[in-house]
Amino acid sequence: MAKPEEFNFAKNDKFNTAMIPGRTARFFRTCKIWQLIRFIAINLKMLVVVSKSH
Amino acid sequence: MARVVVLGAGVAGHTAATFAREWLGKEHEVVVVTPNARWNWIPSNIWVGVGEMTKEDVTFELDPVYKKAGITYKQARAVSINPEGSSSHDKSFVTIEYTGQGKVGQSEEVTFDYLINATGPKLNFGATPGLGEGSQIGENTVSVCTADHAEHAAHELKKCIEKMKKGERQKFLIGTGHGMCTCQGAAFEYIFNIEHELNKAGVRSMADIKWISNESFLGDFGMGGLHMKVGGYVVSSRIFTESLFAERGVDYILGAHPYKVEKGKVEYELLDGSKGEETFDFAMLIPPFAGQGLKAYNKAGEDITETMFAPNGFMKVDADYTAKPYNEWKASDWPRTYQSPKYKNIFAAGIAFAPPHIISKPMKSPNGTVINPTPPRTGMPSGIIGKTVAHSVCDLVKKGPNAHLHEASMAEMGAACVASAGKGWLDGQAAAMTVYPVVPDFDKYPGTGRDTDYTFGEIGLAGHWIKHILHYLFIYKAKLNPGWTMIPE
Numbered sequence: 001m002a003k004p005e006e007f008n009f010a011k012n013d014k015f016n017t018a019m020i021p022g023r024t025a026r027f028f029r030t031c032k033i034w035q036l037i038r039f040i041a042i043n044l045k046m047l048v049v050v051s052k053s054h
Numbered sequence: 055m056a057r058v059v060v061l062g063a064g065v066a067g068h069t070a071a072t073f074a075r076e077w078l079g080k081e082h083e084v085v086v087v088t089p090n091a092r093w094n095w096i097p098s099n100i101w102v103g104v105g106e107m108t109k110e111d112v113t114f115e116l117d118p119v120y121k122k123a124g125i126t127y128k129q130a131r132a133v134s135i136n137p138e139g140s141s142s143h144d145k146s147f148v149t150i151e152y153t154g155q156g157k158v159g160q161s162e163e164v165t166f167d168y169l170i171n172a173t174g175p176k177l178n179f180g181a182t183p184g185l186g187e188g189s190q191i192g193e194n195t196v197s198v199c200t201a202d203h204a205e206h207a208a209h210e211l212k213k214c215i216e217k218m219k220k221g222e223r224q225k226f227l228i229g230t231g232h233g234m235c236t237c238q239g240a241a242f243e244y245i246f247n248i249e250h251e252l253n254k255a256g257v258r259s260m261a262d263i264k265w266i267s268n269e270s271f272l273g274d275f276g277m278g279g280l281h282m283k284v285g286g287y288v289v290s291s292r293i294f295t296e297s298l299f300a301e302r303g304v305d306y307i308l309g310a311h312p313y314k315v316e317k318g319k320v321e322y323e324l325l326d327g328s329k330g331e332e333t334f335d336f337a338m339l340i341p342p343f344a345g346q347g348l349k350a351y352n353k354a355g356e357d358i359t360e361t362m363f364a365p366n367g368f369m370k371v372d373a374d375y376t377a378k379p380y381n382e383w384k385a386s387d388w389p390r391t392y393q394s395p396k397y398k399n400i401f402a403a404g405i406a407f408a409p410p411h412i413i414s415k416p417m418k419s420p421n422g423t424v425i426n427p428t429p430p431r432t433g434m435p436s437g438i439i440g441k442t443v444a445h446s447v448c449d450l451v452k453k454g455p456n457a458h459l460h461e462a463s464m465a466e467m468g469a470a471c472v473a474s475a476g477k478g479w480l481d482g483q484a485a486a487m488t489v490y491p492v493v494p495d496f497d498k499y500p501g502t503g504r505d506t507d508y509t510f511g512e513i514g515l516a517g518h519w520i521k522h523i524l525h526y527l528f529i530y531k532a533k534l535n536p537g538w539t540m541i542p543e
Contacts, residue, residue, distance in 0.1 A: 018300035029514040039516035049488040053467035
């Protein structure tokens with residue numbers, strides 16, 4: 001039985017060759033604890049780019 | 055006493071004016087000329103456009119802020135520049151026409167020692183028949199380019215949602231309204247915010263959502279795309295963007311030049327020369343940008359607009375404008391000081407400067423129609439350029455005409471960009487990206503043109519938190535609240 005996240009592959013030829021995130025990847029995108037860690041990491045990365053650009 | 059005049063109060067103009075005021079002594083005057091009464095944090099307009107914010111949330115009155123700062127504020131639009139003065143006096147001046155302050159329609163000559171042209175873009179709706187007239191949007195589509203446009207868009211979206219709740223299927227078409235548009239990012243954010251809102255309203259299954267863009271591939275964003283390190287691979291932004299479109303079930307038309315818009319229908323030409331049409335119930339198509347159409351005159355009153363400005367209306371600065379093929383483009387073509395090559399007391403910042411060429415690979419259909427994104431010069435690069443130009447002007451005022459000019463080439467600066475894909479503190483998402491440098495330098499970074507140690511992107515709730523916090527942070531900064539100079543552009 002197809003997983004819900006895989007339905008879109010069949011909707012269109014363009015979607016069929018794309019990378020679609022599975023359940024785990026989607027879970028981590030809105031997982032509050034993991035995203036708090038990513039929030040800190042992304043901010044640090046952005047600060048580095050901002051400091052290199054001023 | 056020196057007078058520094060800044061034309062425009064967007065990201066570049068407001069940044070330049072406020073830093074010039076901060077760095078120059080009170081014996082010098084800083085004047086801002088802008089036709090708008092309110093400052094607008096444009097990146098949040100997409101949230102106004104889906105009804106998640108109001109116009110008041112993303113704008114504020116400029117007058118009290120400039121009064122507090124000691125900046126002379128003229129609510130007016132710039133009409134022309136006389137860099138050499140006129141037959142009656144030698145002082146450089148700009149002619150303005152008031153749009154407010156009880157003087158609507160009145161003209162005035164404002165003399166200057168230094169001029170920063172940060173007029174931003176003219177929203178050139180008139181370039182596509184049916185999209186609008188001149189800089190005015192028409193009735194067939196909506197826009198999120200201004201807070202007023204976005205409020206109207208939200209109203210129209212609400213009507214579509216009501217129809218879907220009653221069982222009427224709706225078709226949404228979002229993207230660019232001309233083959234030479236920039237700002238694909240705003241349309242990208244808007245389409246995914248609409249998709250997010252439709253999900254929240256429980257009507258996603260009643261909607262067909264389609265993207266139409268002048269990009270030759272998804273993820274170009276007017277920068278020729280970008281490559282980033284993910285999971286041990288270096289991959290193109292195309293992979294990630296295609297993934298998001300497939301995941302959300304959003305179909306797309308690429309390499310498109312819409313040449314006619316009617317009520318409920320757009321006709322377009324594709325890069326392969328074929329033509330097509332797409333129907334819609336709701337369309338948000340970004341217009342192409344042009345310069346504001348400032349004229350320039352020499353001392354004798356002769357028109358020198360072509361000397362100072364490129365044909366698209368943007369101001370020529372210290373870039374290399376020599377026409378050359380794509381494979382000969384260099385990072386060094388891009389301007390460093392943004393000083394007018396002929397008039398050393400005039401600078402341009404933000405969208406107002408003429409780029410030497412586009413960043414994406416140039417494309418044409420077999421019919422000769424140019425279909426490629428024009429370079430983005432908004433957001434962080436705009437702010438950095440505004441601040442850099444203000445720094446140069448302040449040094450020229452304080453140290454004299456031989457002062458060292460500060461530099462901020464887009465081929466040497468990075469940019470942080472957060473593209474919303476849905477608003478919500480717990481269920482929102484955004485793509486957080488950095489790119490370094492904005493303009494690829496293939497001599498320095500062979501292969502990708504960029505430093506993949508500093509070019510990255512990921513989507514998630516953290517990105518939304520960052521975008522939402524930046525909304526408050528940059529409005530706080532623009533209001534010149536305590537510590538504003540500590541907040542980076």
